[in-house]
Amino acid sequence: MAKIVLGIGCAHTPQLHTMAEDWDLRGDRDRKDGVPLWFHGRKLPYAELAAQRAGENIGDRLALETRRAALEASFAAMDRLHDMFRAVDPDVVVMIGNDQHEFFSEIVPSFAVIATDELPNLPRTAEQNARLPIGIELSDHGHLPDERVAFPGDRAFGQHIARHLVRESGFDVTLCHEKPTVVNEKSLMYGLPHAYGFLYKNVLRDLVKPNVPVDVNCWYYDNSPSAARCYAFGGAVARAIEAWDSDARVAVLTTGGLTHFVVDPEWDRKFLNALASDDEATLSAIPQNELMAGTSECKSWIATSAAMRHAGLKMTEIDYQTLYRTEGGTGSSCAFVAWQ
Template identity: 80%
Template structure:
């Protein structure tokens, strides 16, 4: 039977691949474009957000030296995760991530398994770049290739996971090849950045056959609850370990933690709940605390349940705050391993 021998959780924010002096590009947008920002379960205009956090002293953490130190520490943590991945010598990888209209467009599955022989990734087109929010294109090198590449999938394991999930009463979408957003070639996408980041930063030149498992974190209409995500993760682990192959498996998740407004106290609480394998705490996080980028914590919740099923324990490699405004907008970055 297959055995899960390693779990990894890794942030994937565009800020990690944006020069510290360029964080202000997105910061200016945060301040000016009028889009309310989720903070502590509520949507606030930027002016109200900054006022609410006036006593937090975030303005003192916006200098270039602090920003650069956070980036350096983050990449040191990613290097450590890569080393742990290589040392584990796994045969197969299951990636629990999320799609932001890069796999799917008109169809948005709550859960999907990509059981394909190959997983191609490709750069954006000029038309796609023209539609991006300001400050995003300059970070694409962190998850997209300069030309088309193809990674090995693991079709048999993908099919097995899907069948096992169906047997546990999950209505899961099974894709026999990498989904394509549209037949319009100007809109063709490679892999979602949640997965592309892992290939380029954690797996690097040690890519193994893999199965992307997608959790709909971002699109509220049919996004599963925290409780459902926890149960899903346990079912994924049981599926992997019931596979009739004597292989070593790593489960890797990516995204989160709090963003686009960093909330260190919530992040610390969440990491502690992960470390404790606290099903009750993780399963009862309300939806209004899992909005915008923070919604990606649903993938971490699923992975935590999978690690509990596999009997692995979590350690925090590092945690960094990438602030870009006085209101605390930006991204928090966590780097953890289960062994």
Template identity: 30%
Template structure:
């Protein structure tokens, strides 16, 4: 039977595609964001956040400090890429979130699986006025032109049918109509470019709606869908070696370091109860991508965490930014 032999979870923040000196561009976005999310479910402006917490992180946002964190993250990503190359799976199930890249409010499934032959990324560099820093991000995400990501449609079809039998009513998609308009986004392109590093590993894209109300699944639902994914995969005849990869997270756009560390500890300790009870208020905006990790953890609960690194990437004095995590299971 097929077997899930390894797992990876990685952040995919734009900061991981930029040099530290360019992180100021993302900080400027935070300064103008009217809905910065805190883990108690509140949304606020940067000025409101600064009034509440003060400039407590002003000593962390100078370029030399950020450059050190940039290097730490790149080293962590290199380790993940080396781990993928060592395992060399026959197929990788990538669990990511769609941010109106392939779907939109006309049809936004909570869970979807793509069973086409090729997943095409969306071209987001057709606008000539795109600033240079954002062009760099797009290239790091494989959104600089239409890229074809090889898939495993047979594995995907089996997974869809098996999940339906498991009473997970997953949506199905088999082609991208026009990748100049809609296509696969950064959750998938980042993993293929940065972690596969040229290895021809076919993928099964699993798309979660973590961002958009009203049909965002709970952490409990996500964990149990992950468990169902494992049951289906390990009932497939043959000897395929499968890797499960979670893309996104952790907390952002206000860094919640205690929450992020609790989540990683829950992976290490196989604390399913904690992972299934993360409050919805802590899973707004970018922090909602934690659900990708929770889903993967459900599929990987039979394995042990082999490595875990975490870096709070604060980019403003009030602590906006992203909690960057890098985890492997085997």
């Protein structure tokens, strides 16, 4: 049977590939655009958020040197993750990530397995760039190529995972045999979701292995699975991997989170502690109103944690950084961990 030999969790926020000087582009939007921001399970207007957090003196952490230091530490952590991946040198990779209308456009599966021989990635068109929120195009180099590339998939392994999930574990997953390419005039679709593209460019780098993306619907709440369901799914994925009739050594990677678009270090610390201690009860009990906006991507981490527990691997925290861009604490938090 196949064996899980490594797990990696890595943030994939666009802020990591935006120069510190340019964070204010998004920060100004946070302050002005009137979109409510999720914090402590509630949606707050920016003014109320900033007033509630005034005692934290977050403004003291907005200096350019502080921002640059956080970026440098984050990239050093990703270097370590790449070195760990290279040292283990797995045969195949399973990536547990999330789609933001990049794989499926108007289709939103709760869980999906991409079983294909080739995973193409390509840059956005000029027309797509023109429709992006401010500041996003600046970060595309962190997960998109300059021209079309194709990464190796593993159709047989993906089909096996999907079959096992349905027949043995009771998960009705969507099985996709190719990257959908139909794009309407409003779409921002291009190549691969940034949850996966970020891993290719920042963790695998020049050591891309045949891989199977496994998608968890984090962002679209009508049919987004609960934290408990995500935990059960991760364990089922691990059982499917181990049931594969192969002696392959498998790495399981995930990206996303932690708290954003409002950084909450206290929440992050509880979450990381639960991952480190294999605390199924705590991870499964996180309510939906704490897993909103970008923080919803922690559902992929919850699934990965369950897979690592099944495999008997333990988590090591490589680094944790907060990327603040306003006095109200908007921005992204970044965690970098490995299970070995």
